[in-house]
Amino acid sequence: MKKLILGFAISALSLGFLFWNLDLSGFQTILDRWQPIYLLPFFIAIIWGLLLFSWRWYLLLHKKVSFKISLLSAYIGVGANQFLPARGGDLFRLYLCRQGTDIGYGSLVSGIFLEKVLDFSFIFCAGLGALSVLGVNQTDTKILFPLLGIIGIFSALAIVRFFHPKLVLLGEFLFSKIGKREFFRDKLAAQVTELGSFLTFRNISTYGFLTGATWLFGYAIHYTLLQYLVGIHLSPLETIFIMFCGAVGVMVPSAPSGAGVYHASITSGFVLLGRDSSEGLVYATTVHLGQMISLGILTAILYVYWSFSGQEKKIAPRM
Template sequence: MKRILFGTVVSIIALGFLFSKLDLGEFTQIQERWEPIYLIPFCISSAWGLLLFSWRWHLLMGKQIQFRYALFASFIGVGANMFLPARGGDIFRLYFCKKESELQYPTLVTALFIEKVLDFSFIFSAGLCALMFLGIKDESSNSFFIVSSLIIVGIFVGLVAIRFLNDKIISVLAWAAGLLGKKEWFLNKLAHYIRELGEFLVLKKFILPAVLTAFTWLIGYALSYGVLLKLVGIPMSYAGIVFIMFAGAVGVMVPSAPSGAGVFHASVTSSFVLMGRKASEGLFYATTVHLAQFILQSVFAIILYIYWIFDRRKRGLGKAEFSLKESEVIETES
């Protein structure tokens, strides 16, 4: 409950700061450029991006669940993140896959952890490349370049170390945890994630999910971001789209209200300002993206969740009653 309240406060502060700095009268001029016809390709491109996302999720679970149910879990989980607090949609995705396979929570949590590592690594790399390609040069961009470069180098050095020094890293971390009286907790709760990540970082296991990660962002999510730019009549290069996408992804990493309200808007607006565009344009676009994704992904989630409930009844299976308390079960079992 405290995390939800804290996230809500962060979102309210972010939105308040944005609106206090903007001339909202400019919104009227931007609204006149709307082209509603682009809502159709937006729906198609969003479904395409989620299809790629689902395929990767299917592979990360070792194909131990039918692709059909990996697809349902992904669509419902991403949609649920739009209105459930504390990334509740990700918790639902694990719960769904547990119900539809023989997989145990530790394996599912590991797959989710690897997914986040892949996304985090790729979007930071893509954001840095976009910044370089756009040629943005000022004090804030230089700081961003340095920090991002250090993060990317740290990620790749960490992954290489986990791959080749797995046992040594676990031993060192267990020793450090022992100094805090948490050695048994570390060995029981965290060590297997590091071990399984090391086992995953083999070329034949890693290459296809990594390629799918790139495709998901660059020809999946970027496509829908670009279509929404057409919707609001804002011209933007592909590098600019990738940079905006990066900013939005970083924004939702900050604790906030469900769906990243506030922090997403602030991050996207900041990316527009860095590119020399109007802040009002950035906020209007961020609001459009947020609202469009919220409505579409929520509709996907509700329709597929209802279908899943009836499908389980048809197969003679028991009720599937999800609660955010499932996170407590996941934590206990993993």
């Protein structure tokens, strides 16, 4: 409850700051630039991006669930994230995958964990790389910081890959100092070992390609289509950087769907690119509402289908 209250407070403060300090004139011109013809391809792009997301989820679970269950749980779970606090849609996705299957929660949690690592690694490297190439308002020295961030991510993954047994021992030692050794063994050690074993060349190339395709040929397309919807145009590299800003925004504790913090992060990205802050707020609001409405519709339809198909009644979950 405390985390939920904190999240809502952060979102409220972020929204208050934005609407109090920024010029909101950009909202007055939306109707003049509005191009509703892009709504249909945007909706299709949402479906396409989640289809790629679902396929990766299916593979991360080692095909222990059918692709139909993987697809439905991914669509419903991602949509639920727009309305449930603390990324509750991910827990909902785990629950849905358990219904009608005999897959264990351990495999599901490992799949979610690896998924987050893949997404985090890709979008941070892509965003920092785009920022470095754009070189917006940066000196030669400052351009090095994004590159150092990318090197840091790859170095951390390499350390986990080759030294995960020692990292587990180090984690047990450190957590034992604060009386949390059993917590580390039960909750974290298996994830470190799983990630270390997962980071092979074959897995990195396969899942890395799927992750890149999901972001660049899924999410980036609907980010671009929404630009045309409201007459705000960014280059491909700028779009990748703004997606990176949005991803950072939803990582901060906030209200469901990152309201407020997401808007502040996107707006800050526009300012870094030398664009007008009110333009950034208009775009952030457009993306946020577009995703909430489209995913809300999809989630409602698919959840009703799931319920009436009797999928959840086939096999009772095992403890």
